[in-house]
Amino acid sequence: MSPSSNGYNVRLFPHRMRMLRLRMRRHRRQPAPNVDATVNIPVVGDSNDDGTVAQELEQMRSTLEEAILETRSTPLENRRRLPRIPLSKRNRAVVRALNPMLVTYLEASRDLCETDSILFGAAVALCRIIGAKVSHGWTRYWP
Template sequence: MDAAVNTPVVVDSNDDGTVTQELELEKMGSTLEEAIVETCSMPLENRPRLPRITLSKRNRAVVKALSRMLIIFLEASRDLCETDLILFGTAMAVCRIIGAKFSTAGRTTAQSSAIPAWGIIIEERIATKMDGGGR
């Protein structure tokens, strides 16, 4: 799967974002398929957090190429849950192809890490006031 990272994408000189090399399309297609299969076997809580990507010419070309391939998978989708898996797998494939880094550790489920630091400070101050220790 890591072979797909930083796959070169050639964009036509007419600047319309069309991906031209057939070999690159095949690599992108296999990366897409691998990511979708991986996502289908992954529990929801283990999904990685995907990064934001810039809308460069190259990234748009990758998304456009994968969008064309995506139709096959979406037509075979039986329900919304399966469609969600396909779309998330596609987003993972885009990240892998363009070389974007994302957390493979999955989302954190601990409640304490979900509370921002400023919220914890406020809660501590309220607790000390309620105990009568902060007069």
């Protein structure tokens, strides 16, 4: 087998893709957490103070969409290097808020390259939302 463009052997079989899609559908059924507007982190609860929760979620969605579109237009070898994100309660809550938003993008994904762009875009969006510094260096994949 010949390696892919990034030097790794990547193969997704149809049954593996079906399993991933089923997991995404199952995950989508879980209710999305609300977002506390004062500290911009998702919280468990149903308090919607004058639409601020919906506004924060919409802001997160637009950040996600912008990052995905930016990632799709950037060649793989020119992607920015992303930092490691600490596993704090706040960061996990933001990830839990972003996960349901990813379902529609991932279900519409046609191939592995598009799925990769969606997931990398989600990681970029997470960094922007939590305020993590993104390196100005580029990630370099050697053939």
